[in-house]
Amino acid sequence: MQKIKEKILESKKIIITAHVNPDGDAIGAGLALLGGIEKLNKDCNVRFILQDKIPDRVRFLKLSDRVELYDSEKEYDFDLAICVDSATIERTGVMKDLIKDSYIINIDHHISNPEYANLNYVLNISSTSEIIYRFLKFCNIDIDVNIGEALYVGLVNDTGNFQHDNVTVKTFEMAGDLVNIGVNNSKIIKEFWNRQSLAAMKLLGQAMYEMEFYPEKELAYFFLSNENMLKVGGRKEDTENIVEKLISYEKADISLFLREDKPGMIKGSMRSKTDKDVNVVAALFGGGGHKKAAGFSSELPPEEILKIVIENL
Numbered sequence: 001m002q003k004i005k006e007k008i009l010e011s012k013k014i015i016i017t018a019h020v021n022p023d024g025d026a027i028g029a030g031l032a033l034l035g036g037i038e039k040l041n042k043d044c045n046v047r048f049i050l051q052d053k054i055p056d057r058v059r060f061l062k063l064s065d066r067v068e069l070y071d072s073e074k075e076y077d078f079d080l081a082i083c084v085d086s087a088t089i090e091r092t093g094v095m096k097d098l099i100k101d102s103y104i105i106n107i108d109h110h111i112s113n114p115e116y117a118n119l120n121y122v123l124n125i126s127s128t129s130e131i132i133y134r135f136l137k138f139c140n141i142d143i144d145v146n147i148g149e150a151l152y153v154g155l156v157n158d159t160g161n162f163q164h165d166n167v168t169v170k171t172f173e174m175a176g177d178l179v180n181i182g183v184n185n186s187k188i189i190k191e192f193w194n195r196q197s198l199a200a201m202k203l204l205g206q207a208m209y210e211m212e213f214y215p216e217k218e219l220a221y222f223f224l225s226n227e228n229m230l231k232v233g234g235r236k237e238d239t240e241n242i243v244e245k246l247i248s249y250e251k252a253d254i255s256l257f258l259r260e261d262k263p264g265m266i267k268g269s270m271r272s273k274t275d276k277d278v279n280v281v282a283a284l285f286g287g288g289g290h291k292k293a294a295g296f297s298s299e300l301p302p303e304e305i306l307k308i309v310i311e312n313l
């Protein structure tokens with residue numbers, strides 16, 4: 001943390017980035033870091049630039065208008081790049097090409113992170129937002145309510161609203177501290193958590209109705225074709241909670257959700273509620289993540305992916 005602080009203090013122009021299809025943790029961590037850097041180094045110009053647009057449900061965050069979309073027509077001038085919540089540099093999408101030859105700091109919480117940067121701060125905790133919170137505290141930066149709300153959204157996002165076992169005493173202490181400085185828990189739940197699109201509701205309904213269960217592996221499974229996705233006008237962020245809901249089935253130990261991204265390309269996500277390690281299974285397809293939550297991409301047909309998963313559980 002000291003090295004990151006020094007690097008930020010000696011920089012004049014910083015670009016923060018995060019992964020494609022950004023979630024609440026990517027946005028929360030990035031915005032909180034941006035707000036914090038502006039307090040730490042007042043001579044520094046800091047920007048938060050992403051490949052993809054942010055979900056509507058984080059737009060209530062005061063700092064969210066600071067997110068910029070990458071524009072290939074523009075020139076970017078910076079002396080430090082910071083990647084948050086990105087398990088690999090490829091996860092930043094087109095931003096990779098912009099930053100790859102510059103000095104990079106990697107701040108992340110995915111155990112699969114290969115520490116790809118010049119300076120890496122990777123901790124196996126709830127969220128990147130929890131890491132950023134610790135960093136801001138370490139630097140004695142005043143966490144105001146705008147930074148606090150961004151951090152809280154990250155926490156709620158990556159803990160499944162304090163449901164997963166990545167929640168520790170420190171996570172609750174952080175949440176308590178943020179509530180203390182003025183973050184309103186029920187406001188965040190109303191604005192962020194309980195704000196699903198119609199397409200998300202329809203797709204979740206379909207997933208729950210058509211879910212298959214493989215009792216020999218306690219596996220709950222659902223495959224969503226691109227055709228069914230288009231039928232309800234769904235986007236990939238509308239499918240985020242399906243894998244979480246699959247595992248809420250009383251008999252399921254593992255859930256597997258496959259989504260046809262485009263013909264011939266499947267995105268897989270897995271959850272575990274026992275000791276079974278889904279990170280290892282996702283790695284068979286070149287993916288990764290955490291022991292209890294992991295993802296991958298594959299060009300294999302869904303029934304083939306299902307077969308491999310079942311064989312390896």
Ligand SMILES: [Mn+2]
Pocket residue numbers: 025026085109127128158
């Ligand atoms: Mn995260």
